[in-house]
Amino acid sequence: MHTDARGPSLLNPPPPRPEHTGPYSLSFFYTGLSRPRDGFPSFQATAYLNDQDFFHYDSEDRKAIPSYPWSQMEGIEDWEKESELQKAREDIFMVTLKDIMDYYKDKEGSHTFQGMFGCELQSNKSSGAFWRYAYNGRNFIEFNKEIPAWVPQDPAALNTKQKWEAEEVYVLRAKAYLEEECPAMLRGYLQYGKTYLDRQDPPSVSITSHGTPGETQTLKCRADGFYPREIELHWIQGDDTQETESGGDILPSGNSAYQSWVVLSVSPQGRASDSYSCRVTHSSLAQPLTVLWQGARAEGSQGAREQ
Template structure:
């Protein structure tokens, strides 16, 4: 990030001014993050190879963190990949996963100082909200999400919003431009952040100019990693509980990008699955997903797991054989012996 960009971002974090705010690193925060991520909607682009590309930041503050949870945490994402992390315990911005091997993507000392300033302001805002509601009991959560997107190298989207205890709190509308209060307590926040018109214009400039500029710079070194195509490995297994029908499980793992099609067929007819369908991070920058289907005891029809993914030249079909569990490595179409 250039000195000009850092300066502008720091100004956005000043009291009374607008504030900015998928791996093993994220695992301790998952119970807190998932409900709000659903509330806020898609934060990051999940399409790769041809774009779009996105840069986003997720901030989480807890008034009374449980053991093992930092009071404040910030995670930056390039598309759906965690890029760097900062928290209130280490107070250092550190690159994650393969990004730690890329030299020169960021000045991490300067980034750490910026995140420290944002942490201080972010937690003050949480205190202000609790004061407004006169509620100091229990633990309260404040989260913020902001970022931008590039499509065909042109800025095509930007977002900046906050939530308190899982409810929409305030968001920035860059078309007006203005902060839009979505909670009674946010009216006071809006008044502080719009005390001077220049700060609203700086928020708009950050979303429309500076954030896309940072993303373009990051893509100079990171595009190859974001555009990669990792084919899924597929495992088909079965289980029979006493007195119950057989269940077949098809597990696809180690694939990237995230989107995948996965379903069971019986004699070439698609079957309704009993469970599964979620796509979850594996913890190593790839994803996993599974589907489960029930098979009546006397059913001898052939069952196959059907897999579609952008890394595969054609859909993959893995036949379940009762005599031998099936496994396909990396979508190569060879069954493991």
């Protein structure tokens, strides 16, 4: 097939990149404390779009404050209306915490009530939802939208179930929220933020080594600044994957990106044999990235990004 300096022939165009279809999720995490302390108000809520902070609310400011970049997207949400909704949810949430403490006569110490709920879309269709609560770290009550009903997981939750199911309409509203309202809100947010959630930021990869000549050398392969979160890092000797000593965790690195690393110890005998390399697999890379370590020198394979 003929090509020229301007790129591939129009008779053989590159295959189109498939449109990302998710999954996308909208989730809320609530925490109530019976005894607030500095830095920890009595109630706080954080919303997430996928794994990205969407907005934060707490009992001190009583305002839904959007996180970047959502704060720059005009029209994505009516933040005053959202603040009023969170105030109402705060009131119900803290009354429930008091009811549980009264049931157990928990007068001493600090007690915690947590709530988690949200929904997911795959190919623009609802593909999952959850709504559950915990008291002092133990499962408390969960909504089963198939029954539909609140399912107690703690003795005190029987009272909560009776209160929340006093009228059938409340159960139907919870079911409608998970199956209809939450997915509809998520679709609306995606009209503004889908490009941001679909972005592909490749990792910067670096290798460092520590140790004295003639002794065991510690090699660290680090990947920085990548998104989305999923990534694989492996140390390779020759064609064999090596078992690493530590690392593998994926942590935020700032700017809504992530970092990860793997550590390997290499004996003097090992350094004298096959070379070692770090192999990185990430969705932003057309193929796995291999960075070679030889002695105290790291060389990136073609396309490697180093720091």
